[in-house]
Amino acid sequence: MSHYLIVLGTNTSLCFTELKSVLLRKIRHPLYTKIHPRIILLTLHQDDTASEILALMQELGGIIKIALVLTQLSSLNLEQTAQVIAQRINSAKPFGISIYSKTVENIQGISQSVKKVLKNTFNLSTRFILPTTNSEISTVLLAKQELQEFLLVKGDVDNRWYVAQTVVYQNVDDWTKRDFGKPFRDVKTGILPPKIARIMVNLGLPKRAEPLIYDPFCGSGTILAEALLLGCRVIGSDLSKQSAIYTSENLKWLMQQYTNIQKEYVQEVFVSDATHISEQIKGCVDAIITEPFMGALFSQKGKQMSLNNRPISREYLKNIIKGLNKLYLGVLKDWSKILNKGGKIVISLPEIHFNGYIYFVKKTVDSCEKLGYTLEIGPLSYYRPQAYVRRQIYILVKNNS
Numbered sequence: 245m246s247h248y249l250i251v252l253g254t255n256t257s258l259c260f261t262e263l264k265s266v267l268l269r270k271i272r273h274p275l276y277t278k279i280h281p282r283i284i285l286l287t288l289h290q291d292d293t294a295s296e297i298l299a300l301m302q303e304l305g306g307i308i309k310i311a312l313v314l315t316q317l318s319s320l321n322l323e324q325t326a327q328v329i330a331q332r333i334n335s336a337k338p339f340g341i342s343i344y345s346k347t348v349e350n351i352q353g354i355s356q357s358v359k360k361v362l363k364n365t366f367n368l369s370t371r372f373i374l375p376t377t378n379s380e381i382s383t384v385l386l387a388k389q390e391l392q393e394f395l396l397v398k399g400d401v402d403n404r405w406y407v408a409q410t411v412v413y414q415n416v417d418d419w420t421k422r423d424f425g426k427p428f429r430d431v432k433t434g435i436l437p438p439k440i441a442r443i444m445v446n447l448g449l450p451k452r453a454e455p456l457i458y459d460p461f462c463g464s465g466t467i468l469a470e471a472l473l474l475g476c477r478v479i480g481s482d483l484s485k486q487s488a489i490y491t492s493e494n495l496k497w498l499m500q501q502y503t504n505i506q507k508e509y510v511q512e513v514f515v516s517d518a519t520h521i522s523e524q525i526k527g528c529v530d531a532i533i534t535e536p537f538m539g540a541l542f543s544q545k546g547k548q549m550s551l552n553n554r555p556i557s558r559e560y561l562k563n564i565i566k567g568l569n570k571l572y573l574g575v576l577k578d579w580s581k582i583l584n585k586g587g588k589i590v591i592s593l594p595e596i597h598f599n600g601y602i603y604f605v606k607k608t609v610d611s612c613e614k615l616g617y618t619l620e621i622g623p624l625s626y627y628r629p630q631a632y633v634r635r636q637i638y639i640l641v642k643n644n645s
């Protein structure tokens with residue numbers, strides 16, 4: 245039996261929901277429990293789990309690192325901690341300690357004490373590096389310094405301390421390459437970060453092999469790219485001809501970068517209004533995963549939100565929401581004609597925060613049941629601090645009747 249600690253990304257509910265969907269799809273009877281707001285303890289029944297853990301890391305968009313649990317302690321005993329670390333450490337490389345605990349711990353003092361025991365008791369002269377912010381070593385630092393990282397995690401429920409060693413972490417360069425390295429980025433229509441696109445795909449995938457995924461607002465193809473990397477067949481469309489071209493070119497680039505993608509998995513990219521796709525698509529798709537048009541691209545100066553340098557009123561925002569509700573209700577009605585029964589729609593809906601008011605397409609969410617869907621999960625929030633348009637992700641399942 246092996247125990248791992250999985251460190252979630254910042255939007256923890258979204259990241260945990262993705263993890264649960266992937267575990268359910270991949271592992272029979274997964275055993276997991278949340279031991280800290282950002283950390284999941286996963287138990288695997290076999291001993292040889294390295295390849296499964298690597299595969300999990302490669303598949304998920306919302307996890308930062310995975311660490312193998314070395315021991316559990318009833319209190320933070322640094323002597324015992326250092327003993328466990330001594331058995332795993334490579335003294336030729338620097339090490340770092342990250343602490344996840346609700347109480348503030350002295351990271352510098354702890355690292356120093358561990359180093360002292362390593363030196364005095366085990367004759368190991370190992371350099372340590374401190375986190376640059378808070379008490380968590382970033383994946384950028386891990387990669388740059390080729391650090392060996394040990395985690396000290398205080399369980400919220402059992403109050404035990406888990407000592408663990410990071411075995412794999414997010415490949416930041418790879419995610420950045422897909423975000424900024426692709427030939428076309430359309431900042432005017434808004435670009436979904438690839439990690440969020442990956443999470444959305446994972447939330448919508450059925451269990452079957454080579455599922456057919458459709459994005460009817462494909463923009464520059466971020467969602468389709470992440471679906472292809474997970475072995476899906478994809479179809480994309482967009483109202484704008486330029487976006488359809490961007491998507492095709494970006495997917496060609498993706499296939500040059502990741503040569504294991506099968507060329508024929510890109511089934512079609514075409515121009516269409518998302519409210520009329522049932523007239524264009526033959527047969528059914530397994531899932532629709534999309535970030536639709538979210539309203540005009542506002543900008544913010546101090547407390548003032550503006551569009552093309554003109555201040556925006558509450559009335560204006562209410563009208564935007566009205567228009568978006570109309571569009572979203574139109575697409576949901578049309579998409580039920582081309583989605584397999586039991587198939588999922590994963591959709592990211594805008595929630596505008598302005599001067600203490602929240603504007604949201606509540607009518608769309610409230611009408612799902614009437615349109616033949618069951619609201620499975622949502623809202624799962626994704627936003628950056630200070631953002632005035634937040635993404636709220638929903639999962640709808642098409643009813644069987």
Ligand SMILES: C[S@@+](CC[C@H](N)C(=O)[O-])C[C@H]1O[C@@H](n2cnc3c(N)ncnc32)[C@H](O)[C@@H]1O
Nearest residue numbers: 435436461463464465466483484517518536537
């Ligand atoms: C938020 S962007 C999608 C961004 C995309 N997820 C990405 O990361 O590149 C929304 C897209 O919807 C398209 N769009 C707007 N109205 C549409 C409609 N009625 N039907 C289809 N596409 C539409 C826009 O051209 C734009 O490319």
